Amino acid sequence: MGITKFRVENEAKWEHQNRAEYTGDFIEGVTQDSYVLACKRGYAFVYARSSAAGWVSWHEYKFAPYKDREACDELWHEWHEVEAECEKARREYEEWESVRLAEWMNGLMEGSAA
Numbered sequence: 001m002g003i004t005k006f007r008v009e010n011e012a013k014w015e016h017q018n019r020a021e022y023t024g025d026f027i028e029g030v031t032q033d034s035y036v037l038a039c040k041r042g043y044a045f046v047y048a049r050s051s052a053a054g055w056v057s058w059h060e061y062k063f064a065p066y067k068d069r070e071a072c073d074e075l076w077h078e079w080h081e082v083e084a085e086c087e088k089a090r091r092e093y094e095e096w097e098s099v100r101l102a103e104w105m106n107g108l109m110e111g112s113a114a
Contacts, residue, residue: 001068003075006061014061020044025079027086036079042066045079
């Protein structure tokens with residue numbers, strides 16, 4: 001069986017048909033969030049994706065049936081890797097942002113002292 005990767009045109013319809021329920025696992029995105037669904041036959045991981053230009057975004061689904069334990073484990077392992085990468089990127093951005101703010105504030109202080 002394994003993992004199936006696909007896109008859905010009507011997400012609400014697919015999620016309703018598959019009796020999808022949110023597990024509470026999500027990664028906050030800029031325009032869209034990524035999240036995990038528990039469906040009637042397996043787990044669906046829903047990743048936010050966007051074009052290189054950033055103008056178009058969509059969700060990519062990855063599905064593993066409950067009866068394929070190895071695929072479910074692989075899916076959760078991938079989820080935790082993505083989650084860790086996003087958390088690292090968020091921390092790096094916050095650090096960069098605080099450095100830029102400090103530089104800006106120092107510039108203001110130097111300008112007012114002149």
